[in-house]
Amino acid sequence: MILSGSAATLMILSRSAARGEDNMKIHVYAGLKDYFQPEFEVEGPVRNTTELIERLLVINDKAGEMLSSCRFAVQEGFIDKDFKLSGHDTIVIIPPSSGG
Amino acid sequence: MHKAGPGGLGAEPATLSAEPLDLVAMLSRAHHPGAGAVVLFSGEVRDHNKGRAVSFLEYEAYAPLASKMIREILSMAREKWSLHVAVACHRTGRVAVGDIAVVVITASAHRSEAYAANQYIIDRIKHEAPIWKCENYVDGGAEWGNNCNCHAITGDPGRHIYESNG
Numbered sequence: 001m002i003l004s005g006s007a008a009t010l011m012i013l014s015r016s017a018a019r020g021e022d023n024m025k026i027h028v029y030a031g032l033k034d035y036f037q038p039e040f041e042v043e044g045p046v047r048n049t050t051e052l053i054e055r056l057l058v059i060n061d062k063a064g065e066m067l068s069s070c071r072f073a074v075q076e077g078f079i080d081k082d083f084k085l086s087g088h089d090t091i092v093i094i095p096p097s098s099g100g
Numbered sequence: 101m102h103k104a105g106p107g108g109l110g111a112e113p114a115t116l117s118a119e120p121l122d123l124v125a126m127l128s129r130a131h132h133p134g135a136g137a138v139v140l141f142s143g144e145v146r147d148h149n150k151g152r153a154v155s156f157l158e159y160e161a162y163a164p165l166a167s168k169m170i171r172e173i174l175s176m177a178r179e180k181w182s183l184h185v186a187v188a189c190h191r192t193g194r195v196a197v198g199d200i201a202v203v204v205i206t207a208s209a210h211r212s213e214a215y216a217a218n219q220y221i222i223d224r225i226k227h228e229a230p231i232w233k234c235e236n237y238v239d240g241g242a243e244w245g246n247n248c249n250c251h252a253i254t255g256d257p258g259r260h261i262y263e264s265n266g
Contacts, residue, residue: 029162030232031244069251071258073230076165078258092162092230096247096257099159099166099190099231100143100202100222 022087024052030095032070035063044087049079052091069096113187115170116163121189121200132184135207139214141222143202145195149245153238157201159192162230166190173224177206180220181213188221190231201233223262 022044028036036059046052049072057064072079073092085091113129123142130138145157174186185207195201204221208214225231227250235245250260 027162029230030160030234031247034244069249069257073162073165076168080258092165094162094165094230095232095244096249096251097227097229097231098233098245098247099161099229100226100233 024085024087025090026052026056027090027092029093030098031066032063032093032095035060035066046085048083048085049081049091052085066095067093070094113189115167115174115189116161116192117189118191118193121191121203123200123203126187126189126203126205130185130187130205130207132207134209135184135214136209137211137214138185138205138207139211139218141202141204141218142200143222144200145197147197149235149237152235152241154197155236155238156197157195158234158236158242159190159195159201160232160234161190161192163192166229166231169229170225173221173228177217177221181206181208181217183208183213183217186217186221188225190225190229192231220262224260227260227262 023041024044024046025039026036026042027039029038036056042052042055046055052072053067056067071094073094074083074085074089113126123140127138127140130140145154147154170188170190174188177183178186183206185205188202188204190202191200202222202225204218204225206214206218206221208217232244232247234242236242251257253261
């Protein structure tokens with residue numbers, strides 16, 4: 001379908017907005033910062049942590065072993081692999097603790 | 101941002117601190133007329149790790165969740181052992197060799213509860229709270245170290261094996 005100029009622009013802007021809304025913010029800590037920036041975005045949709053890990057391995061395929069030992073949190077609460085992520089979620093990836 | 105320093109009388113004590121911990125002040129606030137036993141644990145920075153000389157530690161925390169979890173752990177310990185007092189505070193930022201990284205104080209009618217609860221609290225903080233230390237060595241190297249590795253045994257990053265039996 002061929003669109004007129006203004007309609008085509010509107011559709012492109014809508015698609016861009018949709019991608020932006022689906023981008024998830026990711027925060028990482030400690031040893032994960034050896035593999036990723038402390039804060040970055042992953043383009044959505046990402047349905048769960050399994051899919052998120054797959055996306056993260058595309059960014060850095062050396063992070064697999066560490067990611068497999070991490071917990072994930074949304075809104076200051078831990079989530080499991082069945083948790084349904086939303087496009088606007090901020091996900092915190094938590095490596096094994098080493099406090100004390 | 102977490103509160104700087106343990107809270108004063110009447111205030112809920114802070115569980116994270118970017119400032120040096122005042123162990124004497126914390127202990128002075130931990131007495132209770134119903135408690136015949138007060139147990140204090142102070143976790144301090146060693147000068148060595150894995151055969152290397154340590155210069156200092158740098159602690160990082162996901163503060164909102166770390167603070168929330170420490171409070172929950174303290175609350176569970178109070179209930180489990182009928183404690184009169186349970187407080188804990190963990191440093192963030194740079195901590196020099198010999199300085200205090202974490203303090204746990206428990207007070208109960210009798211000493212067995214205070215001892216058991218204290219170990220339970222520090223065990224859970226070390227394994228579960230999102231706090232990490234980076235060992236900075238005298239030779240210039242640095243590494244995130246001594247991680248909880250329970251997941252290697254349990255297969256689940258959320259399941260832990262504790263030293264205490266609590």
